[in-house]
Amino acid sequence: MTLSRAQPITQLLDAETVQNIADEVWPSLVGDGEAFVPVPVAPPAEVLSAWVTISGPWNGAVVLTCAPATAEALTESVLMTRPPTVVDDEDVADALGELANVLGGNIKSVLPGPSALGLPQIGTAPATGRLDDVRRLDGQWRGQSLTITVQGATGAPHTDRNEVPQP
Amino acid sequence: MKILVTDDSRVMRQIVIRTLRQAGYDDHDIIQAADGREAFDLVAAEAPDLVLSDWNMPEMSGIECLEALRASGSQVPFGFVTSEGSPEMREKAANAGALFLIAKPFTEDTFRDALDGVLS
Numbered sequence: 548m549t550l551s552r553a554q555p556i557t558q559l560l561d562a563e564t565v566q567n568i569a570d571e572v573w574p575s576l577v578g579d580g581e582a583f584v585p586v587p588v589a590p591p592a593e594v595l596s597a598w599v600t601i602s603g604p605w606n607g608a609v610v611l612t613c614a615p616a617t618a619e620a621l622t623e624s625v626l627m628t629r630p631p632t633v634v635d636d637e638d639v640a641d642a643l644g645e646l647a648n649v650l651g652g653n654i655k656s657v658l659p660g661p662s663a664l665g666l667p668q669i670g671t672a673p674a675t676g677r678l679d680d681v682r683r684l685d686g687q688w689r690g691q692s693l694t695i696t697v698q699g700a701t702g703a704p705h706t707d708r709n710e711v712p713q714p
Numbered sequence: 715m716k717i718l719v720t721d722d723s724r725v726m727r728q729i730v731i732r733t734l735r736q737a738g739y740d741d742h743d744i745i746q747a748a749d750g751r752e753a754f755d756l757v758a759a760e761a762p763d764l765v766l767s768d769w770n771m772p773e774m775s776g777i778e779c780l781e782a783l784r785a786s787g788s789q790v791p792f793g794f795v796t797s798e799g800s801p802e803m804r805e806k807a808a809n810a811g812a813l814f815l816i817a818k819p820f821t822e823d824t825f826r827d828a829l830d831g832v833l834s
Binding site for chain 1: 819820
C-alpha cells in the first residue's frame with residue numbers, strides 16, 4: 548500500500564497538456580481534420596456530460612460537456628454516419644462516453660499514480676469540489692460549445708494522507 | 715485469419731474495425747465481444763488467430779481475460795487496445811503474455827506497427 552500527499556489538479560495539470568491530448572484525440576476518434584478549438588463560445592442552455600473518474604493520489608473526474616445536439620453531431624462524426632442513417636441515444640451515450648474515456652485515460656497517464664480509471668458515465672456532470680481543484684478548458688467543435696473539465700471529487704481531501712488503490 | 719475485437723463500447727469496436735481496414739487488414743474475418751467473459755468464451759468457440767482487447771470492461775476486464783486464457787492453456791496471440799498506456803500497464807500486460815499494447819488514440823500506422831509481425 549502506497550501513501551501519497553495529494554495536490555489539487557491546478558498544480559498537477561496545465562491547460563496546454565489537456566489541449567495537446569485533445570489535439571491527438573479529435574483527429575483519431577472524431578475524424579480527419581477535426582479539432583477541439585480552445586476558443587470559447589456562448590454556452591448552450593441545455594447540456595449533456597460524459598465522464599470517467601480517476602481514483603488514486605488525485606481523485607476526481609474528466610468531464611466532457613456540450614449541448615445534446617452537439618453530442619449527436621459528434622456521434623455522427625465518430626461513427627461516420629451519413630443521412631438517412633440516424634444515431635440513437637445509446638450511440639450518443641457510447642460515443643460521448645468513449646471520448647471522455649480516451650481523454651480520461653490520457654490525462655490519468657500524466658497524473659501521479661498508481662490510479663484507476665472508472666467506466667464512462669453520462670448524464671448531469673458531478674458537482675465540482677474546491678475551486679483550485681478544477682482545470683477547465685472551454686472551447687468549441689465546428690462552432691459549437693464544448694468543455695473539457697478535470698475536476699476534483701467533492702469533499703476529496705487534499706491535505707490528508709490518502710490510501711492509494713492498486714491499479 | 716480471424717480477429718476477435720473486444721470492447722464494451724460498440725462505437726470503439728467500430729472504430730477499431732475501421733482502423734484495421736484502413737491499415738490494410740481488410741481481408742480478415744472480424745468477430746466481436748462486448749467484455750472479457752464473452753471474449754474468453756469466443757476464443758474457445760471460434761479459435762481466432764488474434765485477440766484485440768480493451769482493458770477496462772465490466773464483467774471481466776481485458777487483463778483478467780488474458781490471465782484466464784493463459785491459465786486455461788490457450789496461447790492465442792493477444793494485444794490490448796486501451797485508453798491507458800502507462801509503463802506500469804505495459805509491464806503488467808507483457809508479464810501476462812500480451813504481445814503489444816496500443817494506446818488510444820491510435821492511427822492506422824500504430825496498428826500496422828503492432829500487428830504486422832503477428833498477422834504476416
